[in-house]
Amino acid sequence: MMDDSKALAKGLQRRDPELLDQLIEQYQYRLFRYLVHLTASRERAEDFFQETWIRVLERGHQYDGKHKFEAWLFTIARNLVIDWQRSKKMQSLEELTEREEGAAKEFPMNEPSALHLLLSEEERSGVHEALARVPAIYREVLLLRFQEELGLEEIAGVLAAPLSTVKSRLYRGLEALKGAMQGGAA
């Protein structure tokens, strides 16, 4: 795995077009899914998807090959979304989603949740509805941990947050998810 990562880092440094094509193909689903959850909009997720890969091309030399590529990819995507939110004078993701220790704020009412948008297109299922009731900062770590299967330190890297924060969000998120799946409020 380490050899693969090193080879990947070298390829990114060279801006190897074949490698980039292959990476876009390989990670398209996971990156798009992550961006949909992050931006709450499929259209925006499409824009950020493209921007993320352009950033990967431009900053490929910064990938050191010591960490999982997907963690680096999600970090770039997340930073782009946050930069955009800041540039639009919106609240940062943290502010937009919730206070760390208190009750959570959901996406604003005029911004339908990505999960709700998905529900209109895809089969309604318990987990969609339950996850939509989980506060966004918890939802993000739950998805990174259990869907993207990133390690705790990798998640801390993506979020630029301390490990203790990641763990605390995961425990709270897990509780919230269980509560939501039982039909209660998160």
Next chain:
Amino acid sequence: MNAEIHARAQKLIAQERVEGISQAEREWLAAHLRGCASCAQDAQRTSDALRDLRGGMTVTVPRGLAERTRFRVQLRAQELREREPKSRLLWIMCAVSWALGIASAPYVWQAIQWIGDRTGAPRLVLEFGFGLWWAIPALFAAAIVVMENLRQANERNSSGR
């Protein structure tokens, strides 16, 4: 069983999924779950929730998104390739400038001293002038790099969202 034991079991149920638990803790938990229906139910709910989270969240990637992205990435790569010789030339010029600066330093200092003798300028001014002789190429290169970065940022903003 007292409440503390159930609390410990529930903590371990979550901890096992989030950061892992030791073999001894796993064995303790398994033994507890065999004898405690409510904690066993909690463990089952946790497993079900995570199983659904892993398998039940599907998103459809828009048709053609990967192709459009590849196209944009290729265009950008081409732009970067075209720009590379220019920036390489800039660095070569800076390097040559520094090399000339080093090679000519003794003569430049002699020239500055000669000017100092003729004008009576204080030594501090002469040294400052000599320092500038060294700093100008670096300042020039830094200014170009900053301008280039600003130009790229503007380009991104105007071509982006």
